[in-house]
Amino acid sequence: MQEIGKVIVGQKAMVERLVVGLLGNGHILIEGVPGLAKTLAIKTLASAMKARFQRIQFTPDLLPADLIGTQIYNQREGSFFIRKGPIFANFILADEINRAPAKVQSALLEAMQERQVTIGEETFKLDDPFIVLATQNPIEQEGTYPLPEAQVDRFMLKIKITYPLRDEEQRIMKQNVTDVDYAVQPVISIGEIINARKLVREVYVDEKIEKYILDIVFATRTPKDFGLEKLSDLISYGASPRASIYLALAAKSLAFIKRRGYVIPEDVRAICMDVLRHRIAVTYEAEAEELTSEYIIQEILNKLEVP
Known part of the structure; x- marks a missing residue:
């Protein structure tokens, strides 16, 4: 870099x-x-x-x-x-x-x-x-x-x-x-890049971090379950299971770049927007109010408890 x-x-x-x-x-x-x-x-x-x-x-x-x-x-x-x-x-x-x-x-x-x-x-x-x-x-x-x-x-x-x-x-x-x-x-x-990829896969992700990743992704699908009723009318469809995989992998890669052998919540939060912004479709109602998928992601991050 x-x-x-x-x-x-x-x-x-x-x-x-x-x-x-x-x-x-x-x-x-x-x-x-x-x-x-x-x-x-x-x-x-x-x-x-x-x-x-x-x-x-x-x-x-x-x-x-x-x-x-x-x-x-x-x-x-x-x-x-x-x-x-x-x-x-x-x-x-x-x-x-x-x-x-x-x-x-x-x-x-x-x-x-x-x-x-x-x-x-x-x-x-x-x-x-x-x-x-x-x-x-x-x-x-x-x-x-x-x-x-x-x-x-x-x-x-x-x-x-x-x-x-x-x-x-x-x-x-x-x-x-x-x-x-x-x-x-x-x-x-x-x-060396191919070897680095193998090392990235070995970066440790705690079960609490895994739960945090799943909560973020599931909140895009069923926001009511997470006390985010106001988002229900704004989301046409939420993130796919691929989002969970990529969010975990991107957080691991970010931890590796920061020279850590483990993922912390800040890694997930830092990369979350880039992983999810193109996976959430907003409704016409959201478009009328000029609310984007980024607004939805930020609301989810603000609401969910950080482990």
């Missing part, structure tokens, strides 16, 4: 969440306006571990073959050969994912879920680690295809990033108008 900090000014929360996703072997959805160093952050993370990086610009005319690859006929030899697509990399930046039609989104979903793709009659395993980092522009919605719930639920985290602070932007400006090279050096190998 220190190495990435040489290139990325500010956005510490985003960089930390990217590392959490990497350690938890989960995909990440990033929402923010253009120009906030999303692409640069992911590219820098890949460089810091000598991993393969591919950026795919999603557009309405994109085809599944442009993503995963296709069979090409060789006239000279009279046979087909397979040309692999950009999905064959460690880090995939799916830029403006909601601009691609459903066919392309489902091809990406198979890759995210199965960590393999099918081209013709052959199935190919994807690289390990394989992480999809998808971006969305929250402002410009014209000509977009909303992501289906099944696909959104596949993302371990949804990160919202905002503009840098004034002094951070001054540093960004200075970096980009000088000839100084701010390239990062590889500081960790892919093998």
Whole structure:
């Protein structure tokens, strides 16, 4: 993270969440306006571990073959050969994912879920680690295809990033108008990341913390059971069981980053918003009152007793 900090000014929360996703072997959805160093952050993370990086610009005319690859006929030899697509990399930046039609989104979903793709009659395993980092522009919605719930639920985290602070932007400006090279050096190998993931799985989670995680997730489904009757009319549907898994795993990853062998309630609370904000659907009533899933999560965290 220190190495990435040489290139990325500010956005510490985003960089930390990217590392959490990497350690938890989960995909990440990033929402923010253009120009906030999303692409640069992911590219820098890949460089810091000598991993393969591919950026795919999603557009309405994109085809599944442009993503995963296709069979090409060789006239000279009279046979087909397979040309692999950009999905064959460690880090995939799916830029403006909601601009691609459903066919392309489902091809990406198979890759995210199965960590393999099918081209013709052959199935190919994807690289390990394989992480999809998808971006969305929250402002410009014209000509977009909303992501289906099944696909959104596949993302371990949804990160919202905002503009840098004034002094951070001054540093960004200075970096980009000088000839100084701010390239990062590889500081960790892919093998070390895979080993770190095994260590993350061994981070201890007390039974009280497990109960706290389950209470948070169940409160999104049956808020009345937790004295949150006012939320019942605001929630269309709550978080899936995948939320419990990812919340525990993300908390473990965060504890590992903080150099702890055990999870504390603050780990769960710190990462909770990023794990749950895209898994709760609000009702029309909530939308009319301009209340978001983030409001619901915050109300749940405020109400539940911290172990």
